[in-house]
Amino acid sequence: MDLTFSEEETEFRDELRAWLDANHPGEEPAGDENAEFAWRVEWQQRLNEGGWAGVHWPVEYGGRGATLMQSAIFFEELGRSRSPLPGNGLGLLLAGPTIMAWGTDEQKDRYLNPILSAEEIWCQGFSEPEAGSDLASLKTMAVRDGDDWVINGQKVWTSAAQWSKWCMLVARTDSDAPKHKGLSYFLMDMEQEGVEVRPLKQMTGGTEFNELFIKDARISNDNLVGGEGNGWMVALTTLMNERSGLAFFLQVRTRQLLEDLFGYANESGKIHDPCVADKLAGFYTRAEVLRLTAYRGLTQIERYGQPGPEGALTKWMWSSLNQDVTQYAADLIGPEAITSDSHWSYELMRARGNTIEGGTSEILKNIVAERVLGLPRK
Amino acid sequence: MRFGFDDDQIEIQRTATALLEARSALDRVRENAEAGTDDNGLWTELCELGWPGIAISEDFGGQGFGLVELAILLEQAGRTLPAVPLLPTATAALAIQTAGSDEQKERWLPGLATGEISGAIGVAVNGRCEVAACAPTAAVAVLFDEEGGARLVDLADALVEPVDTIDPTRRYSSIEGPGVELPGDTDAAFDRAISAMSAELTGVASRATELAVAYVKDRKQFGTPVGAYQAVAHMCAGMLLGTESSRSASYHAAWAADADESKLSEAAAVAHIASVEGARDVTSACIQAHGGIGFTWEADPHWFYKRAQLDAQLLGGTSESRARLADSIADRVGAADEADED
Numbered sequence: 036m037d038l039t040f041s042e043e044e045t046e047f048r049d050e051l052r053a054w055l056d057a058n059h060p061g062e063e064p065a066g067d068e069n070a071e072f073a074w075r076v077e078w079q080q081r082l083n084e085g086g087w088a089g090v091h092w093p094v095e096y097g098g099r100g101a102t103l104m105q106s107a108i109f110f111e112e113l114g115r116s117r118s119p120l121p122g123n124g125l126g127l128l129l130a131g132p133t134i135m136a137w138g139t140d141e142q143k144d145r146y147l148n149p150i151l152s153a154e155e156i157w158c159q160g161f162s163e164p165e166a167g168s169d170l171a172s173l174k175t176m177a178v179r180d181g182d183d184w185v186i187n188g189q190k191v192w193t194s195a196a197q198w199s200k201w202c203m204l205v206a207r208t209d210s211d212a213p214k215h216k217g218l219s220y221f222l223m224d225m226e227q228e229g230v231e232v233r234p235l236k237q238m239t240g241g242t243e244f245n246e247l248f249i250k251d252a253r254i255s256n257d258n259l260v261g262g263e264g265n266g267w268m269v270a271l272t273t274l275m276n277e278r279s280g281l282a283f284f285l286q287v288r289t290r291q292l293l294e295d296l297f298g299y300a301n302e303s304g305k306i307h308d309p310c311v312a313d314k315l316a317g318f319y320t321r322a323e324v325l326r327l328t329a330y331r332g333l334t335q336i337e338r339y340g341q342p343g344p345e346g347a348l349t350k351w352m353w354s355s356l357n358q359d360v361t362q363y364a365a366d367l368i369g370p371e372a373i374t375s376d377s378h379w380s381y382e383l384m385r386a387r388g389n390t391i392e393g394g395t396s397e398i399l400k401n402i403v404a405e406r407v408l409g410l411p412r413k
Numbered sequence: 414m415r416f417g418f419d420d421d422q423i424e425i426q427r428t429a430t431a432l433l434e435a436r437s438a439l440d441r442v443r444e445n446a447e448a449g450t451d452d453n454g455l456w457t458e459l460c461e462l463g464w465p466g467i468a469i470s471e472d473f474g475g476q477g478f479g480l481v482e483l484a485i486l487l488e489q490a491g492r493t494l495p496a497v498p499l500l501p502t503a504t505a506a507l508a509i510q511t512a513g514s515d516e517q518k519e520r521w522l523p524g525l526a527t528g529e530i531s532g533a534i535g536v537a538v539n540g541r542c543e544v545a546a547c548a549p550t551a552a553v554a555v556l557f558d559e560e561g562g563a564r565l566v567d568l569a570d571a572l573v574e575p576v577d578t579i580d581p582t583r584r585y586s587s588i589e590g591p592g593v594e595l596p597g598d599t600d601a602a603f604d605r606a607i608s609a610m611s612a613e614l615t616g617v618a619s620r621a622t623e624l625a626v627a628y629v630k631d632r633k634q635f636g637t638p639v640g641a642y643q644a645v646a647h648m649c650a651g652m653l654l655g656t657e658s659s660r661s662a663s664y665h666a667a668w669a670a671d672a673d674e675s676k677l678s679e680a681a682a683v684a685h686i687a688s689v690e691g692a693r694d695v696t697s698a699c700i701q702a703h704g705g706i707g708f709t710w711e712a713d714p715h716w717f718y719k720r721a722q723l724d725a726q727l728l729g730g731t732s733e734s735r736a737r738l739a740d741s742i743a744d745r746v747g748a749a750d751e752a753d754e755d
Contacts, residue, residue, distance in 0.1 A: 036414055036415065036416055036417065036418060036419070036422070036481055036664065036668050037414075037415050037418070037668075037672070038415070038665060038668045038669075038673075039414070039672070039673070074713060076736050077474070094726070104414065107414075125583070159615045176545065181667075205748045234586040240598070245468065258587075274710075290622055292751075294742075295745050297742055297743050298746050298750050300743065301718040301743050301746060301747045301750070306739065306743045309736065311735055312739035312740070312743075313732065313734065313739070314736045315684075315738040315739050315742070315743075316686070316734075316735035316736070316738040316742070317686070317735065319738060319739070320662070320683050320685075320686045320687055320735075320738070321683075322664050322689050323662070323679075323683045324658040324661050327416075327661035327662065327664075327665050328657060328658065329662075330414045330415075331657075331660075331661055333414070334414075334415045337415070337417075340416055342435075342499050344653060344657060345661075347656055348653070348654050351654065352654065352658075395646070397643075399650075400641070400646070400647040400650040401644075401646065401647075401650075403650035403653055403654075404640070404646035404647065404650045405645075405646075405648055407650075407653060408626050408649055408650065408653060409626070409630070410626065410629065410630060410638075410640040410641065410646050410649060411425060411637075411638045411641040412641060413637060413641040413642065413643075
């Protein structure tokens with residue numbers, strides 16, 4: 036057990052810190068989502084120029100070839116410096132690694148570089164109105180027509196679709212095959228008539244995600260990934276990638292919210308109220324346990340090549356902690372925290388989505404119960 | 414940031430698990446608990462293996478390992494609840510090693526490290542400790558007080574009276590008597606003691622989770638194992654979360670004690686809070702998962718519930734740790750904010 040970073044890891048962190056200090060993107064543009072997104076795309080371009088965009092990507096694909104630990108450090112430092120996630124986050128975290136794992140050489144040549152440079156933005160077309168957690172019951176159809184596939188259906192919760200050039204699309208290519216087996220994984224060009232993007236307004240007032248209405252959209256067979264009928268396997272690669280690096284970014288962000296709250300309690304003198312101190316200490320304990328458990332998960336993957344029980348627990352821990360911290364912030368800060376457009380009111384409302392997005396807490400508990408504890412399914 | 418054990422540690426864990434599962438099976442725990450007896454044979458055996466002195470320097474007859482290795486043993490002891498004074502003896506020794514004078518170390522450590530004598534720990538208010546983890550034969554106690562000090566009490570000169578607590582798996586006593594201050598860093602001694610205890614609590618929570626999971630897989634109602642019902646399954650998932658939270662915090666605290674003293678104070682407070690709350694919640698859920706059977710004397714979950722309740726108070730409640738932790742973080746954040754303004 037060595038809970039320090041190795042010399043190489045410390046060097047990596049220090050180099051990154053220095054770079055982030057010198058290249059910090061500054062304040063987020065307020066109020067305008069298009070401007071905010073453009074700001075995050077510029078941020079990715081700057082990261083890419085510094086060689087930091089595809090930290091976890093292999094060197095042969097233009098990445099830094101970072102180890103798992105370095106990748107965790109990268110996301111932790113990104114959060115710590117209060118920098119945003121890069122604009123093409125879904126491309127970097129999901130599309131890129133999936134294409135590397137399953138794509139043809141032509142697909143790798145064509146798609147990977149513009150992901151890194153954020154020239155082409157990516158979105159993920161998995162969920163549908165009738166298929167949320169039950170991903171295998173997707174209904175969007177892909178029908179072969181010559182060298183193309185013709186797509187009809189509807190997708191939902193598609194983040195960044197309004198800015199995307201490409202969509203990782205899972206569609207049914209065989210409606211007779213059992214649920215999991217009739218699916219295929221496509222790279223769909225979003226810039227075509229058959230794809231309509233409608234923003235979904237969230238309870239925060241923002242529109243981070245969209246609905247996709249797909250009517251007779253066409254995808255060349257060259258853009259099938261992993262072969263016909265293997266969509267489920269390919270999609271699983273993507274989903275596994277989704278959770279690893281991001282966890283380190285998110286846990287730091289929650290920790291920062293908590294530190295901000297400590298700062299507020301200091302300035303206002305409320306920290307001297309034992310009830311306040313007691314609450315904050317409880318949150319800090321959970322934040323620290325989350326950080327440590329995330330690192331334990333990493334040790335597990337390094338040693339055994341697969342995540343242990345820790346992996347399934349950290350998203351659950353993080354989402355409930357973030358909700359509790361922001362809720363308590365509202366209690367402590369008072370009216371300002373429930374005034375529209377205040378930082379804390381946004382955090383409070385945004386946190387409400389945390390236990391739903393990327394796997395609801397109920398589904399995560401099912402996963403823990405079935406796959407980790409081995410409890411029977413009903 | 415790597416949590417993996419090295420080969421020695423894996424071997425220690427393997428040995429401890431196998432030995433304690435064989436020698437402190439649940440019927441044996443029950444036998445000692447109901448008779449109010451200690452397992453002297455097992456204690457002798459553990460002493461021959463050097464367990465009480467595993468974290469004590471070889472200069473004083475110990476094994477020269479650290480708190481991580483002691484935590485590995487205590488976690489298994491928490492899983493199996495052997496009727497032996499391992500936690501109090503090892504922790505008293507660790508406190509003396511950390512904060513004792515040379516004379517105190519020479520006087521007490523060799524006996525404690527080899528298990529020739531056993532130790533006691535607890536918290537004293539106005540010089541009296543109401544409930545110390547203390548074998549009737551213990552020779553020396555380390556009592557922490559509210560002001561952050563610690564006294565070493567030679568039990569030959571003290572009034573030691575058995576106390577019946579709700580936890581019959583271990584012997585407890587009140588202690589009243591003169592003692593001498595440990596002159597060294599008693600905060601560091603206390604932090605090591607709560608870190609060690611958090612390892613025991615991790616084991617308690619871990620076994621309670623195992624028992625509940627095994628039971629709900631087996632127990633059928635309406636023709637279905639009750640573990641297939643989500644209300645039950647999610648409760649068990651929550652038990653794993655509580656257990657693993659305790660484990661993460663406890664390993665971190667043990668590591669900090671061995672490798673980075675500057676992190677120990679916060680790490681120990683976090684471990685104290687996470688393990689006490691984890692173990693109390695998890696052992697309570699274990700009884701719930703067993704239904705009516707879980708509330709009977711005949712079932713085993715209550716041993717773990719009771720141990721969790723006793724450990725939760727043995728070295729003071731978690732409110733103290735929460736207050737200390739909040740102070741520490743507030744200071745750190747305040748200092749960083751001031752630096753930003755400069």
